[in-house]
Amino acid sequence: MIRKFTLKNGVRVVCENIPYVRSVSTGIWVRTGSRNENPKNNGISHFVEHMLFKGTSTRTAAQIAECIDNIGGQINAFTGKECTCFYTKTLDEHIEIALDVLGDMFFNSIFDKKDIALEKKVILEEISMYEDSPEELVHDLLSETVWADSSIGRPILGTKSSLRNINRQMILDYINERYTQTNTVISVVGNYDEDRFEALLEKYFGDWEPKNGKDQELQRVVFKPGTGIKEKDTEQVHICIGYEGIKTGDDDIYPLLAISNILGGGMSSRLYQKIREEKGLVYSIYSYPTTYTDTGLFTIYAGMKPENLKVVASLIEEEIGSLRKNGIRQAELERTKEQMKGNYILGLESTSSRMNSIGKSELLLGYIYTPDEILDKISSITMDDIDRMIVRIFGSDRKGLSVVGKINAGQCAAILG
Numbered sequence: 001m002i003r004k005f006t007l008k009n010g011v012r013v014v015c016e017n018i019p020y021v022r023s024v025s026t027g028i029w030v031r032t033g034s035r036n037e038n039p040k041n042n043g044i045s046h047f048v049e050h051m052l053f054k055g056t057s058t059r060t061a062a063q064i065a066e067c068i069d070n071i072g073g074q075i076n077a078f079t080g081k082e083c084t085c086f087y088t089k090t091l092d093e094h095i096e097i098a099l100d101v102l103g104d105m106f107f108n109s110i111f112d113k114k115d116i117a118l119e120k121k122v123i124l125e126e127i128s129m130y131e132d133s134p135e136e137l138v139h140d141l142l143s144e145t146v147w148a149d150s151s152i153g154r155p156i157l158g159t160k161s162s163l164r165n166i167n168r169q170m171i172l173d174y175i176n177e178r179y180t181q182t183n184t185v186i187s188v189v190g191n192y193d194e195d196r197f198e199a200l201l202e203k204y205f206g207d208w209e210p211k212n213g214k215d216q217e218l219q220r221v222v223f224k225p226g227t228g229i230k231e232k233d234t235e236q237v238h239i240c241i242g243y244e245g246i247k248t249g250d251d252d253i254y255p256l257l258a259i260s261n262i263l264g265g266g267m268s269s270r271l272y273q274k275i276r277e278e279k280g281l282v283y284s285i286y287s288y289p290t291t292y293t294d295t296g297l298f299t300i301y302a303g304m305k306p307e308n309l310k311v312v313a314s315l316i317e318e319e320i321g322s323l324r325k326n327g328i329r330q331a332e333l334e335r336t337k338e339q340m341k342g343n344y345i346l347g348l349e350s351t352s353s354r355m356n357s358i359g360k361s362e363l364l365l366g367y368i369y370t371p372d373e374i375l376d377k378i379s380s381i382t383m384d385d386i387d388r389m390i391v392r393i394f395g396s397d398r399k400g401l402s403v404v405g406k407i408n409a410g411q412c413a414a415i416l417g
Contacts, residue, residue: 002358002368007202009210010181014362015188015197016354024095024190025355027087028102029363031185032178034156035081035292040165043158044174046079047123047166052086053077054115056108059101061115067101075101079156082292083363089352092191096200103204106179111168120163127157134238134404135284135303137230142240142299145228146400150221152292181210187359190351221295228402229409236283237405238303241316243393245289245296249365253291254340254377255385256298256393260287261336262328263319264300271300275315281308293364298393306406324394327387340378344371 002016033045055061068075073090075098086105088098131137140155147153158166186201223244246252257265264271264287271285285302304312347353348371361368369377403412 007206009208011184013186014358019191021191022092023351024092024192025089025351026098027085027187027355027359029185029359030084031183031363033080033082034154035152042154042162046156049077049079049084050119052105052109056104095192099204111171134234138238138240138402138404141228141402142242145226145402146223146242152221185359185363187355189355225398225400229412230404234405236303237306237309240402241300242400243298245298247294247296248291255381255389256289258336258381262332263287270319281312
């Protein structure tokens with residue numbers, strides 16, 4: 001059973017005790033990400049994430065890693081557009097070590113100027129590596145295209161130019177503004193001692209003095225159809241086609257996930273079977289929805305030889321047209337609902353997956369659906385729901401396009417019209 005409570009200083013805790021497993025996953029979630037940045041400090045959320053691993057007043061960077069390595073655990077972090085998470089996965093008997101290390105990083109990081117300078121070099125290399133991965137870059141390019149002039153369209157890593165602006169004072173100011181009790185959720189899933197649990201959390205996080213940060217008002221996001229092209233000397237051309245999607249917390253996500261599953265969600269999907277298996281025109285093709293607190297995106301990705309771009313784009317359009325005109329069959333819906341339920345239930349077997357799910361939901365929505373509620377929502381998807389969502393997502397044909405590869409704007413326009 002999922003339990004929620006609040007520490008004395010206001011930090012929210014969501015947890016689920018699973019006594020039949022031997023692991024425990026712990027996450028510290030902060031409601032801040034690249035969306036809370038501006039052009040000058042773009043990338044600072046991700047930079048802070050890196051810096052929390054660089055040493056505290058009591059541990060060096062090596063000692064942080066050794067504390068978790070020595071007990072056979074895992075420690076890591078990630079930054080998104082709307083949240084940042086620091087997490088561990090350890091044996092249940094080592095939960096106190098995990099909380100000690102995470103708390104130390106969270107409150108006692110020193111942000112040494114030498115470490116800041118070194119980490120800039122590391123992240124500049126990360127940006128270069130990312131730019132050398134066109135199959136990843138094309139997704140960010142789509143966001144930049146359809147959400148132009150909005151913070152949600154900016155890259156999570158930042159840019160080489162914005163990264164050079166970041167200094168120690170900017171980091172401290174950003175943490176003071178965004179790393180607050182109201183913006184933080186602790187999420188724990190796995191086997192832990194209920195009798196000691198609250199006391200442990202109070203021990204490592206209860207001394208955090210409440211403070212009032214600066215909660216930025218988010219810009220209103222406007223979806224702007226358009227085309228973004230990045231020329232790169234690659235063997236393949238990578239494309240993303242994006243439609244305006246739905247926001248986090250909208251129950252229409254379940255019929256949309258069903259549509260995505262049927263259209264491009266796996267090896268049995270329409271796009272995969274027709275374009276990859278029947279015609280051999282791509283190596284990879286898939287679709288997926290992305291949700292944020294007030295907007296979303298439905299994306300179709302494909303990678304192919306440049307000479308196949310026109311026919312692949314045409315075949316994708318044909319499948320979208322068929323979806324609009326004919327919808328899906330009842331048998332397809334029933335099959336995909338079983339696939340969705342199976343995937344969801346299998347995901348529940350991972351303590352880290354469950355920790356992510358309940359932590360993010362509490363952070364961004366303030367509530368958590370139980371597994372039974374989610375399974376009921378999947379089972380309740382109707383053909384009317386599917387038809388309504390097809391019209392909502394694909395009805396207007398307003399879409400964005402991003403292309404990365406050995407192709408210029410003129411060639412792209414000639415091929416794609």
